[in-house]
Amino acid sequence: xxxxxxxxxxxxxxxxxxxxxxxxxxxxxxxxxxxxxxxxxxxxxxxxxxxxxxxxxxxxxxxxxxxxxxxxxxxxxxxxxxxxxxxxxxxxxxxxxxxxxxxxxxxxxxxxxxxxxxxxxxxxxxxxxxxxxxxxxxxxxxxxxxxxxxxxxxxxxxxxxxxxxxxxxxxxxxxxxxxxxxxxxxxxxxxxxxxxxxxxxxxxxxxxxxxxxxxxxxxxxxxxxxxxxxxxxxxxxxxxxxxxxxxxxxxxxxxxxxxxxxxxxxxxxxxxxxxxxxxxxxxxxxxxxxxxxxxxxxxxxxxxxxxxxxxxxxxx
Amino acid sequence: xxxxxxxxxxxxxxxxxxxxxxxxxxxxxxxxxxxxxxxxxxxxxxxxxxxxxxxxxxxxxxxxxxxxxxxxxxxxxxxxxxxxxxxxxxxxxxxxxxxxxxxxxxxxxxxxxxxxxxxxxxxxxxxxxxxxxxxxxxxxxxxxxxxxxxxxxxxxxxxxxxxxxxxxxxxxxxxxxxxxxxxxxxxxxxxxxxxxxxxxxxxxxxxxxxxxxxxxxxxxxxxxxxxxxxxxxxxxxxxxxxxxxxxxxxxxxxxxxxxxxxxxxxxxxxxxxxxxxxxxxxxxxxxxxxxxxxxxxxxxxxxxxxxxxxxxxxxxxxxxxxxxxxxxxxxxxxxxxxxxxxxxxxxxxxxxxxxxxxxxxxxxxxxxxxxxxxxxxxxxxxxxxxxxxxxxxxxxxxxxxxxxxxxxxxxxxxxxxxxxxxxxxxxxxxxxxxxxxxxxxxxxxxxxxxxxxx
Numbered sequence: 001x002x003x004x005x006x007x008x009x010x011x012x013x014x015x016x017x018x019x020x021x022x023x024x025x026x027x028x029x030x031x032x033x034x035x036x037x038x039x040x041x042x043x044x045x046x047x048x049x050x051x052x053x054x055x056x057x058x059x060x061x062x063x064x065x066x067x068x069x070x071x072x073x074x075x076x077x078x079x080x081x082x083x084x085x086x087x088x089x090x091x092x093x094x095x096x097x098x099x100x101x102x103x104x105x106x107x108x109x110x111x112x113x114x115x116x117x118x119x120x121x122x123x124x125x126x127x128x129x130x131x132x133x134x135x136x137x138x139x140x141x142x143x144x145x146x147x148x149x150x151x152x153x154x155x156x157x158x159x160x161x162x163x164x165x166x167x168x169x170x171x172x173x174x175x176x177x178x179x180x181x182x183x184x185x186x187x188x189x190x191x192x193x194x195x196x197x198x199x200x201x202x203x204x205x206x207x208x209x210x211x212x213x214x215x216x217x218x219x220x221x222x223x224x225x226x227x228x229x230x231x232x233x234x235x236x237x238x239x240x241x242x243x244x245x246x247x248x249x250x251x252x253x254x255x256x257x258x259x260x261x262x263x264x265x266x267x268x269x270x271x272x273x274x275x276x277x278x279x280x281x282x283x284x285x286x287x288x289x290x291x292x293x294x295x296x297x298x299x300x301x302x303x304x305x306x307x308x309x310x311x312x313x314x315x316x
Numbered sequence: 317x318x319x320x321x322x323x324x325x326x327x328x329x330x331x332x333x334x335x336x337x338x339x340x341x342x343x344x345x346x347x348x349x350x351x352x353x354x355x356x357x358x359x360x361x362x363x364x365x366x367x368x369x370x371x372x373x374x375x376x377x378x379x380x381x382x383x384x385x386x387x388x389x390x391x392x393x394x395x396x397x398x399x400x401x402x403x404x405x406x407x408x409x410x411x412x413x414x415x416x417x418x419x420x421x422x423x424x425x426x427x428x429x430x431x432x433x434x435x436x437x438x439x440x441x442x443x444x445x446x447x448x449x450x451x452x453x454x455x456x457x458x459x460x461x462x463x464x465x466x467x468x469x470x471x472x473x474x475x476x477x478x479x480x481x482x483x484x485x486x487x488x489x490x491x492x493x494x495x496x497x498x499x500x501x502x503x504x505x506x507x508x509x510x511x512x513x514x515x516x517x518x519x520x521x522x523x524x525x526x527x528x529x530x531x532x533x534x535x536x537x538x539x540x541x542x543x544x545x546x547x548x549x550x551x552x553x554x555x556x557x558x559x560x561x562x563x564x565x566x567x568x569x570x571x572x573x574x575x576x577x578x579x580x581x582x583x584x585x586x587x588x589x590x591x592x593x594x595x596x597x598x599x600x601x602x603x604x605x606x607x608x609x610x611x612x613x614x615x616x617x618x619x620x621x622x623x624x625x626x627x628x629x630x631x632x633x634x635x636x637x638x639x640x641x642x643x644x645x646x647x648x649x650x651x652x653x654x655x656x657x658x659x660x661x662x663x664x665x666x667x668x669x670x671x672x673x674x675x676x677x678x679x680x681x682x683x684x685x686x687x688x689x690x691x692x693x694x695x696x697x698x699x700x701x702x703x704x705x706x707x708x709x710x711x712x713x714x715x716x717x718x719x720x721x722x723x724x725x726x727x728x729x730x731x732x733x734x735x736x737x738x739x740x741x742x743x744x745x746x747x748x749x750x751x752x753x754x755x756x757x758x759x760x761x762x763x764x765x766x767x768x769x770x
Contacts (some may be wrong), residue, residue: 067405068427087770109531155596175581177741261394263524264581265736278770280398281612281724282758283405287770 054296061290068283080290083220089266090274090291096181097270101249103185104192107243111189112196117230120204130201137194145258148187149174152259177267180260184268187255192245199241203234236313243306247299271295323463336671339472340424340653344435346668348554348663355385356662359400359411359550360647363585365477365605365684372682377669392574393584394525397724404429404654409612412663415476415647417527418716419723425457425472426721430650434470440668447711450475450687453561459525459547459719472650474667475687478605478606479645480710481535481705484592484600486608486632489515494632498539498567501599501635505575508598517575519597523584524735527727530717531643533734535601535634536572537564538641545718545755553756557748560638569737569744581739592629593617601634603645604703605685631703633710644714646685680704721760729754 029037061080065073084090119129136144151158152173160170173183207230215225253272256262262269275295279288329635360366366388373386389411391399397420403409404427416424424430433455437443443451452460455473460466483501485494489508495501505517521528534544542560545552555561577596580587585606591597593609593616609615610629611622619625634642649670651663669675676686685707691697692708718726730751737747 016540064641066424068401068429070427083770089770155577155591160579170578172579172581172739173580175739177739257394261523261525261582263732263735263741265524265740265741266732267736267741281728282400282722283401 010288055230057289057292060286061293064284065286066215066283067285069193073286076286080287081294083287084294090271092266093269093271093274096268097250097252097272098190098274100185100252100268100270101246103181104188104249105242105245107185107189108193108196108245109238112193112241113234113238115193116197116200116204120201130198133197134194136191137198140192141191141254142258144187144191146256148183148190149259152183174260175264177264180264180268184252184255184259187259188249188252192248196238196241200234200238203237205231207233236310239306239310239313243303243310247303250295250299338596339428339430339432339470341747342431342433342436342651342660342664344439346436346440346664347657349381349661349665350658351383351392353383353385354658354662355387355455356659356666357573358386358388358413358415358445358649359409360388360390360415361393361396361634363393363606364445364608366390368683369476372679372684373666373670377666377676377677380669381662381665384666386666396526401429404652407654409652409654412652412659414650414652416473416650418459419527419719419727420649421455421457421472421650422459422719423721423723424650425470429653430472431653432470433472433474433651433664436664437471438663440664441671445673445688445690446475447687447689448690449644449714450478450549450646450711453644453714453716453719454646454687457719459716460665473648474671475646476649476670477646478685478687478692478707478711479603479605479647480642480707480714481531481634481645481740482604482607482706482710483634484597484602484607485630485631485632486515486598486628488628492630494630495599495635498536498635502567502571502575505599512598515596515598516577516580516591517598518572519576519580519583519591519600520572521584521588521601522573522580522735522738523582524731526584526731527717528584528731529734529738530727530730531645532601533565533568533730534717535643536568536640537561538643539634539637539639540564540567541638550759551709551756552759553752555752556755557752561748562745565734565737565744565748568734573738581735595628604707605645607631607703608683608701625672626702629702631706633706633713633768635696639714640713642710642713646687654690662729720759722762726755726760730756 060073062075062077063073064076064079065071115133119126121135122129139147150156152160154160154170154172157173159173163169163171171179173179211229212225215229220228251272252270253276256268256270256273257276260268263275269292272295275288275291278284278291290292334353358366358369360369367390370386370388373388377384377386383462397417400409400411400414400416400420401423403411404424406550414424414430416430418524421430437455443495445676449460451471451474452465452469454469454475456465456469457472460469460725483494486508489512490504495504509515510547523529537544537556537560540560540563542564543555544559546555577591580591583591585602588597588600588602589606589609592600592602595617609715611625613620613622613625616625618628649663649667651660651667670679671688673688673690675683676688676691677694677696680691680694681700683700685704686692686697692711698704698708717723720726733742733747733751733754736742737744742750
C-alpha cells in the first residue's frame with residue numbers, strides 16, 4: 001500500500017519537487033515541443049505553397065514539360081535558359097522593365113520624400129494628411145488599373161477632357177509608344193508614392209530634435225540642416241523603401257494587364273507579362289519555369305549587392 | 317506567377333498521362349441520367365449571349381429535366397482561353413461544357429481535354445441539317461478546308477452560337493444604301509467624317525487582347541485576296557506576307573486607320589458599340605452576337621425608341637473587294653473530359669436537346685444565332701433582329717483562322733504586331749513580315765525540345 005498523497009499543502013512547490021512525474025506519464029509539452037507545434041502548420045503551409053513549387057519549377061526549368069500537353073518531362077539541360085538569355089524578345093522586355101523600374105521608383109522616391117518632408121514640418125493636421133495620402137496604396141491594383149483606364153481614355157477620359165478645357169489637344173495616353181510607358185509609370189507612382197512617403201516620414205520623425213536645436217544655435221541655414229542632418233539620417237531607411245519598391249516594380253503585371261495589355265504592340269510588355277504569356281498562352285511550362293527562376297535570381301543577386309551597399313553605408 | 321504556373325504543372329501530374337494524347341470518346345448513346353438535383357456548368361466569356369444562354373436554358377431545358385440547373389460561368393474575354401486551359405492543365409474542371417472558340421479545338425483535342433463526340437453525333441444528331449462549314453468549324457479536328465467538311469473526320473463539338481461581322485452604318489449620314497465594295501466603303505467613310513465634325517469615319521477592333529486586331533487584319537486580308545497560310549504545307553512565311561497580304565495591311569493602316577477616332581487603338585467589342593451608340597462613328601464593324609445592345613434606347617443616344625434607333629442605323633453584310641470573304645465567329649459546345657460521369661451524361665443530353673430543330677428556333681428567337689440551316693432560314697430567327705439576315709447571307713462567305721494546337725501563340729503574335737502597326741509602333745510592312753516569320757517559327761518549333769515558346 002502506497003503512502004497517502006496529501007490533498008493540501010502550504011508549499012505546493014515543495015510537493016511538486018518531492019514527487020516528480022513518472023517518466024512517460026506526462027502529456028505536457030516542453031518549450032521546444034510547444035514551439036514546434038505552433039510553428040508546424042505555418043511551416044507546412046510555407047513548404048507546400050512556396051518551397052515545393054519553387055523546387056518543382058527548378059526541376060521543370062530543365063525540361064520541355066507542358067502543363068496542358070502532359071506527357072513525360074524530357075530533360076533538356078540548359079536549353080531553356082540558353083534560349084531565354086539569347087532571345088532578342090526577352091532583351092527587349094528586360095529593357096522595358098528596366099526603364100519602368102528606374103523611372104517609376106525614382107519618381108516615387110523623389111515625390112514620396114518631398115511629401116513626407118513637407119508633412120513632417122507641419123504641426124497641425126499631420127495625421128489627417130498622412131491618412132489621405134495613403135488611400136491610393138490601399139486600393140487593389142486591378143481597381144487602380146480600371147480607374148485609370150477610364151481616366152486616360154483618349155476619347156472619353158477625364159484627363160483629356162481637362163486638357164481640352166484649357167485649350168490643349170488630346171493625348172493618346174495608352175495607345176502611343178511614348179506615352180503608354182509614361183502612363184504606366186505615372187499610375188504606378190500615383191499608387192505607390194505613399195509607400196515611400198510613409199517610410200520617409202517614419203525616418204524624418206525619428207531624427208533627434210536636439211540635432212536641429214544645436215544647428216539652430218549655430219545659426220545653420222535650412223539647406224545646411226537638411227543636407228547634414230535630415231538627409232544622412234533618413235537616407236538608409238529611404239534606400240530600404242527603394243529596395244522594396246524596386247522588387248515590386250520588377251514584378252509589374254496587373255497594371256500592364258489592365259491598362260495596356262502590353263501594347264501598343266509589345267512596347268509596354270514587361271518581363272512578368274511576357275512570362276505570363278509563355279506560361280499560359282503557349283503552356284510552355286518548362287520555358288516559363290526557367291524564365292521565372294532567372295527572374296528570381298536577378299532579384300536575389302541585385303538585392304544582395306544592394307544590401308552590401310546598405311551595410312557599407314551603415315558601417316560608414 | 318511562377319508559383320501559379322508550377323503549381324498547376326505539379327497538380328497536372330502530367331507524367332502519368334503520357335500515353336493520353338487524344339481525346340477520350342463519349343458514348344454513342346446517352347447513359348442513364350440522374351434524378352438527383354444537378355448543376356450543369358458552362359464556361360464562356362462575359363457578353364450578352366452568355367447571359368441569354370443561361371436564361372434560355374433554365375427556362376426551357378428545365379421543362380424536360382426539372383432537376384437540372386444551368387450555370388454559365390463567365391470570365392473576361394481576355395481571360396477566356398487561360399481560364400479554360402489552366403483548369404484543363406490541372407486535369408480538373410469546375411465546368412462540364414467548355415464553350416471553345418473554333419480555333420481552340422486543336423489544343424483541347426491534342427491534349428485530351430474534351431470528349432470525342434463522333435459516335436455520339438452519329439447516333440443522335442442529324443449532321444445534314446447543318447451548313448457543313450459551320451458544323452466543321454465548331455466541331456471538327458483537324459480543321460476542314462473552307463466549305464468542305466470531312467465526313468470521316470472526328471467531331472469534338474456541336475454548334476452553340478454562330479457569328480460573323482456585320483457592317484453597321486449610319487443611314488442618316490451616308491444614306492440608305494450601304495457601300496458595296498471595300499474601297500467604296502473607305503471613300504464613303506472619309507466623306508462622312510469630313511462632313512460631320514466629331515464623328516469618325518470608321519470604328520473597328522484594334523486591341524491587342526483576345527483576337528481583336530488579328531480578326532480585323534484577317535478580314536481585310538480576306539477581301540483583298542490574301543491567305544493566312546497554306547494548311548497543307550503549314551507555310552505562313554511567304555503566304556501571309558505576299559503581295560495581297562501587304563496590300564491588305566497597307567489598306568488597314570494607311571487608309572482605314574486615319575478614319576478612326578483618336579486613341580481608338582485599344583478598342584474591342586464594347587468600345588466599338590459605345591462609339592456607335594453615342595453617334596460617334598459613320599461606319600462600324602462588330603460581331604453580330606454582340607450587336608443587340610445597339611438597339612437598346614437606354615444605351616443609345618440615337619433615339620428614345622428601338623424604331624428611332626433603327627431609323628438611323630443600318631446593318632449590312634461586309635463589302636467585298638477582290639473576294640467576298642467574311643470572318644467566322646461563334647463557338648461550339650465541348651464536353652470536359654474531367655467532368656463527372658453523371659454531368660457528362662447530362663451534358664450530352666443537353667446538347668442533343670439543344671440541337672433539336674424546334675429548340676434551335678426558340679434559341680434564335682431568344683437572341684441566339686443558330687447553325688442549323690432550318691433555324692437559320694426560319695422566320696423566328698430572321699425576324700428576331702435586324703442583323704440576322706446579315707448572318708444568314710454571310711454564312712456561305714465565311715473563312716476561319718488556323719485551328720491548330722499552337723493557335724493561342726499564333727493569334728498573340730498577330731494581335732500584337734497588327735496592334736503595333738495600327739498604333740504607329742511598327743511600320744505596316746515590318747509588322748506583317750514579323751508576323752509571318754514569328755508564326756512560322758512557332759509552327760516549325762512545335763514539338764521541339766527546350767527553349768520553345770518565347
